[in-house]
Amino acid sequence: MxxxxxxxxxxxxxxxxxxxxxxxxxxxxxxxxxxxxxxxxxxxxxxxxxxxxxxxxxxxxxxxxxxxxxxxxxxxxxxxxxxxxxxxxxxxxxxxxxxxxxxxxxxxxxxxxxxxxxxxxxxxxxxxxxxxxxxxxxxxxxxxxxxxxxxxxxxxNKQTVSLSQYSDVLPIKDGGELSRVPVNTISWIDAAGDYMCVHTEEGTHILRKTMKQLEELLDPRIFIRSHRSTIVNKNYVQKFCSQLNGEYYLVMNSGKELKVSRSYKDKVKQAVTQ
Structure with missing residues (x-):
């Protein structure tokens, strides 16, 4: 039946x-x-x-x-x-x-x-x-x-639908283990030689990729290049600050301070104030 x-x-x-x-x-x-x-x-x-x-x-x-x-x-x-x-x-x-x-x-x-x-x-x-x-x-x-x-x-309008190309998970291989890190838990990423340090709410993961490769994987409306060696998740930014010497930095929700390069200053300021 x-x-x-x-x-x-x-x-x-x-x-x-x-x-x-x-x-x-x-x-x-x-x-x-x-x-x-x-x-x-x-x-x-x-x-x-x-x-x-x-x-x-x-x-x-x-x-x-x-x-x-x-x-x-x-x-x-x-x-x-x-x-x-x-x-x-x-x-x-x-x-x-x-x-x-x-x-x-x-x-x-x-x-x-x-x-x-x-x-x-x-x-x-x-x-x-x-x-x-x-x-x-x-x-x-x-x-x-x-x-x-x-x-x-x-x-x-009968156009091809431009669905987001960005994944909501970042796979990170550590030895014989593969971790699937939710992208929305990543607060910032910085370079350490040939490796990237991916900082999340739970801790830090080490990833062997270049900044350029990561920028292609992460949604640029959320992840902003603030320095040649740093990408930040704007949802974790608490404040955009300037110092008397003309330098700029971000204060993250965790209290961590991250330097902002002069070349990225305007783009970062615009992104975090939207």
């Missing part, structure tokens, strides 16, 4: 919800337990019903589809399988192909919906729920790494 998938449809357009519900009625393993007209309703319905599957519109007033997923993660709710439903064209939406179980363009025809259902059933058989959730977490990380409105505008 085929397992029934409890399903929620989320779309701010009543006709879009109705049309998808009618097409899904042809699939015996789908049981629609709720239909939601906005993101807030969706979050509450997912809390209540704990569905197996959600067809989720991306662009909705108030809370959009990205923010719905973000809320589920923040609240620690079980992550359903997600199929994005969107009016954006295939070229633009391709960026999300690797994150969701699938995506559908409005209006979804029977053949394309059947293909999506096949992927959903394959996903169930592969038992990769954890992998699916990780992909959705990565999607949220990517989206919040950029401005959500910018991404939605890129989609609407």
């Amino acid at each position: 085929t397992a029934t998938l409890s399903t929620i449809i989320v779309d701010d357009e009543p006709l879009a919800r109705k049309g998808l519900a009618i097409r899904l009625a042809a699939h015996n393993d789908i049981n629609i337990v709720a239909q939601c007209s906005n993101g807030r309703e969706a979050i509450e319905a997912i809390k209540t019903h704990r569905p197996d599957l959600v067809f989720l519109d991306i662009q909705m007033p108030g809370i959009n589809g990205f923010e719905v997923i973000d809320a589920l993660i923040e609240q620690g709710l079980p992550m359903p399988m997600v199929v994005f439903v969107t009016a954006f064209d295939q070229y633009a939406i391709k960026a999300f192909d690797v994150h969701a179980v699938d995506y559908l363009m409005k209006p979804a025809d029977d053949a394309r919906l059947a293909q999506a259902m096949d992927r959903i059933r394959e996903h169930l058989q592969s038992k990769t729920d954890a992998e699916h959730k990780n992909k959705l977490v990565k999607l949220v990380s990517d989206v919040t790494g950029n401005d959500q409105n910018t991404i939605l505008e890129e989609l609407a």
Whole structure:
């Protein structure tokens, strides 16, 4: 006997919800337990019903589809399988192909919906729920790494989506061990010969990379070059100070003082005061 998938449809357009519900009625393993007209309703319905599957519109007033997923993660709710439903064209939406179980363009025809259902059933058989959730977490990380409105505008204009290229984890190898250091815990990094000292809330890690390589890995809106041998996380900066002799320095939340080179002074001052 085929397992029934409890399903929620989320779309701010009543006709879009109705049309998808009618097409899904042809699939015996789908049981629609709720239909939601906005993101807030969706979050509450997912809390209540704990569905197996959600067809989720991306662009909705108030809370959009990205923010719905973000809320589920923040609240620690079980992550359903997600199929994005969107009016954006295939070229633009391709960026999300690797994150969701699938995506559908409005209006979804029977053949394309059947293909999506096949992927959903394959996903169930592969038992990769954890992998699916990780992909959705990565999607949220990517989206919040950029401005959500910018991404939605890129989609609407049929442009390639410029998801953030910056990782939220910095892998650091120490002997035979590999540590995955959350980037948001790094307060500053300084050079020590051929190595980098990565200072975090928990302690210091040693990494064999160049400053240039690290700058390519870290989001420049958060990590600022303050000296030729130092990168700081602006979220850990308490004060930007000047001395009588004309030198500048940063005071970190830990009390640590870091010198700011004259060549980086203006850029650092602008970044930490934004």
